[in-house]
Amino acid sequence: MPATPLEVDNLSAGYGPTRVLENVSFAVPAGARLAILGRNGMGKTTLLATLAGQTRRYDGRIRLGSADLTAMASSARARQGLGYVPQARCIFPTLTVEENLFVGLKGRPKASLEEAYAMFPRLKERRRNLGGQLSGGEQQMLSTARTILGRPSVLLLDEPLEGLAPIICEELMAAFSELTKTGDMTILLVEQRIQSALDFADQVIILERGRLAWTGTPEALSMDHAAVERLLGVGGLH
Ligand SMILES: Nc1ncnc2c1ncn2[C@@H]1O[C@H](COP(=O)(O)OP(=O)(O)OP(=O)(O)O)[C@@H](O)[C@H]1O
Numbered sequence: 001m002p003a004t005p006l007e008v009d010n011l012s013a014g015y016g017p018t019r020v021l022e023n024v025s026f027a028v029p030a031g032a033r034l035a036i037l038g039r040n041g042m043g044k045t046t047l048l049a050t051l052a053g054q055t056r057r058y059d060g061r062i063r064l065g066s067a068d069l070t071a072m073a074s075s076a077r078a079r080q081g082l083g084y085v086p087q088a089r090c091i092f093p094t095l096t097v098e099e100n101l102f103v104g105l106k107g108r109p110k111a112s113l114e115e116a117y118a119m120f121p122r123l124k125e126r127r128r129n130l131g132g133q134l135s136g137g138e139q140q141m142l143s144t145a146r147t148i149l150g151r152p153s154v155l156l157l158d159e160p161l162e163g164l165a166p167i168i169c170e171e172l173m174a175a176f177s178e179l180t181k182t183g184d185m186t187i188l189l190v191e192q193r194i195q196s197a198l199d200f201a202d203q204v205i206i207l208e209r210g211r212l213a214w215t216g217t218p219e220a221l222s223m224d225h226a227a228v229e230r231l232l233g234v235g236g237l238h
């Protein structure tokens with residue numbers, strides 16, 4: 001599926017009676033790389049989960065290309081091209097790597113697994129290992145690869161680097177960049193590793209208590225020391 005523009009308009013959402021997101025609006029063109037930043041508990045995961053249709057929406061609209069996702073169930077959104085890799089990597093520990101990948105094929109031929117292996121050759125080496133035997137980095141590769149096999153036009157990544165060694169982080173970020181290189185995929189990346197996110201992104205939004213508090217380019221954010229300190233709680237970026 002080719003990359004698709006995503007448009008979020010006045011979105012308010014939460015869990016049951018708990019309102020978390022308030023009036024969030026932003027638009028990303030096809031092929032964009034958007035970093036979603038903010039301190040702990042500010043609503044980043046809730047935003048991705050809301051796009052994926054897994055929270056309670058109170059107000060607002062979500063459009064993906066010409067499709068209005070707003071009233072669609074999660075499964076229908078996935079069929080429209082929305083790929084969600086949640087923060088919990090959700091792999092099956094007692095299935096092999098290859099069996100875990102079968103889940104992502106959704107009726108596509110088995111040969112399509114090579115797409116996943118081309119992206120992460122390490123998964124091919126470990127294809128007969130159980131999911132539960134993988135390192136954190138390999139689990140993240142598996143979880144991402146399984147979603148990619150569904151050929152999403154927009155990929156939502158929630159803290160893919162969490163708990164991983166720097167060398168593995170570099171490998172993952174290189175793979176994500178590769179996905180957007182041909183312009184075939186739009187990526188929304190939630191990350192606490194701010195510098196990695198900014199090196200990757202071409203646009204940034206920052207959430208503060210469920211509201212959009214800052215929007216701009218990574219370059220503009222690097223120069224906005226006050227915003228970095230207030231909204232991200234770090235002294236500065238290099
Ligand atoms: N299932 C839930 N039910 C009720 N409230 C929730 C639920 N999940 C999250 N929240 C609340 O929603 C707010 C935003 O949480 P969210 O997980 O979206 O933040 P986050 O920015 O992803 O944080 P982190 O950086 O720690 O991952 C928090 O106040 C949190 O306590």
Ligand SMILES: [Mg+2]
Nearest residue numbers: 044045046087
């Ligand atoms: Mg989160």
